[in-house]
Amino acid sequence: MNPTDTTNRPSVSIAGVGAQPTGTSKPDAADPVMELSGVSVFYGAYEAVRDTSMPIQEKQITAMIGPSGCGKSTILRSLNRMNDLIPGARVSGAVTYHGQDLYAKDVDPIEVRRRIGMVFQKPNPFPKSIYDNVAYGPRVTGMKVSSMDDLVEKALRDAALWDEVKDKLKTSGLALSGGQQQRLCIARTIAVRPEIILMDEPCSALDPIATAKIEDLMSELSNDYTIVIVTHNMQQAARVSHYTAFFTAEVDERQERHGRLVEFSQTGKLFTNPADKRTEDYITGRFG
Amino acid sequence: MSTPTTTTETRPDSSASGNALTQRRSRPGEVAFRLAMQACLLIAFGVLAALLTWVLVKGWNRLDSRLWTEMPTGLVSRLDGAGVQSALVGTLWIISLVALICLPIGVLSAIYLEEYADNTRWYNRLLELNIQNLAGVPSIIFGILGLGIIARALGLGFTVITAAIVLSLLVLPVVIIATREAIRAVPQSIRHASYALGATKWQTVSRQVLPSAVPGIATGSILALSRAIGEAAPLIVLGAVTFITFNPDGLDSGYTALPIQIYTFITRSQSEYTELAAGAIVLLLAIVLAMNSIAIFVRNRFEKRW
């Protein structure tokens, strides 16, 4: 089905460390804002993801794709120390953010999450008003704001939700539709002005129209924010991202499954000219 | 070698099965079983309802303002003008103090166990087992605790505050267990959303988890308080069985309480006391059942479905 010959291909960008994107949709980014090197995540004794190395480029959208159980969400959650909340979870290797190892002893996970926000798979607005949902982050982090009303409005505008909710800011966030709820969650996240937004399959619970809106929003947001998105939808990765990391699950000699990064490169390249046979099989639908 | 015929022998006659489906077989065993189960429910709760109605009828003549405006008496001749005011006021004193002592401790303990404690640690598991066990310790044992430690060793004597502390400890497990369940029902995704915005643990607990758990906590708390109102056994051990004809005026005051007063009336052999006891029971039941109804209503009405 795939006409390209896998043997006759320049070897690039496996495990991504040396990947130098020659931008198609965006000009060359500066230094990566985050860098993973040799990152493994354990749950107790079980190694869920092995030896992952890749950069996260500033103000670009990086997608993580792969079959379920390949550890892409696990890696995503290690980027802002959400894994800390799972008892027994442990990260080895280095996740650096502006050169600072996030897992160094003296790093405060709360400060990390303050700068690296997250949007979850299922929309999870707080059972509070729309206004309070957005204002929650600035309040708890003690942000100095001259006008909370303005901040809420701006966050909702940036999340392309303002026009739909401006007349009902006092109603519960749970009263919105699924797509609106997810945009509310995005508004809530950008209200604390993070530098990076992690998105864990943000559209998997949404219908196609709501999905399209979120995708447009992501492109818009990438002017100001670095975005990392986990998706099981390859078309979505191809549509919105600048870089793509492909993960897969390997079974080792002890019959344990481990997630592994197979290939990291610019999205256009990964989808049209993948370096690894497994990537090619996956994107052409030949994966098991 | 097995023969295939064995399986066909037990099969229902297929040629007639079309008709067989439409013939409703009567199953007397089934009907009897259903009726028996229904009867269990009716008997158990019918008898209870009948008994409570009997109390209402028995105490009907005493259900007037005398009940709360007059004091109890040990003299049969004065019984006509007697009530249970000191017991009612004593109960209100005790229950207010129980609320002040027990609810904060119970809710904070539950927060610790659910949100902070690492339950892979032996001491946290022990803490949990300890609470489960305390929930099953007979109330009279708490009376012994009150007698030996609080009244005598700590020197608080047979006072309102001793009674309130003992009853607080007695119902503490109820509050803890109910609060834990309410906290556990708050979905993890809410906590994660809060943490992802840079909230600290306490901010997450106090601004997201607790507000969402309020209905469950309220229900558990009201049930606990209503149980404390009805408890007599520990107070008997604490020497509360006397005719107290004054209202408590402070934490170190002597006291009586409704269930104790009812017990005192019952132990009088003169039948005149029976009516007054019934009247006081109706008052006690009205308070307790009203509180329980509110608790159950709150739970069914306000509990969030996620």
Added chain:
Amino acid sequence: MSTSTSNAGSAAGSALRRGRRRPVDSTVKVLLVAAALVSVATTIGIVIALVQPTIGFFQQVSVVEFITGTSWTPTFAQKAYGVLPLVAATLTVTGVALTIAVPLGLGSAIYLSEYANPRTRKVLKPIIELLAGVPTVVYGFVALFALNPLLQKWWPTDDGPAFQNLLIAGIAMGIMIVPTIASISEDSMAAVPRSLREGAYALASTKMQVSTRVVVPAAMSGIVAAVVLGISRAVGETMIVTIAGGLTSDRIVLNPLEGAATMTAFIANISSGDIPVGSLDYDSVFAVGALLFLITFALNAVSIRMVRRFREVYE
């Protein structure tokens, strides 16, 4: 969109360090731990309250006499400290209570869980929970003044039950325990997965067969836990037996038509009077209390284990 949104420039890396102290968070944690320790202190307090006088008691009364003696007469001139009469009365009342409460409670639970339509169930379940809150002094009152006269009136022979007797206390206690047993058993039956029932129905089982052969066995550990909890409540129940159960303790009474003092009734009765601290009578309250605590402790341990098992299976 403005371009100056991000607050975290390249200096952000170093700002991640734990510079900011969070005094509220650490204070809160201390408070929480302190609150959790109150329940530990309660248990320790109970043990201390029981142990010291109990040791004093056993310095004057031998353990053997306490455990094997068949007469308990601390208030008589001729004092005897054999606890068996109290234990026997406790067991008799508990036996009567369970004979009534287990079938009625289980039957109610099966009806509610398997037969009642959801709307009936929605109404009845809260009522049951409501009735579980009736104070026990009320049960004592109705046992003595309502049930007992009825029993006397209907008794076929002349030598009817005594004014206070174990039967009537047991019946009242049984009625008291039904809501507890019904409620917990119903919870564990409701926790039996639908698929199990559907599997049985697909094999052409009738409703009774599904109830008795699938649901009840699957919910068994929850049901056992409910019954054990019921036993624990019956053993520890004070007011009903004190009011309606009688006071005899100078011999072992096995006939439920007679009155006899249970462990709890003895404690309640003797402490309603004035007993001098440090006297043998005073200490005997604690010795009986210690025995009661041990018995209920064992029952609770069984019940906790059972509940945990049925939670593990289906949750």
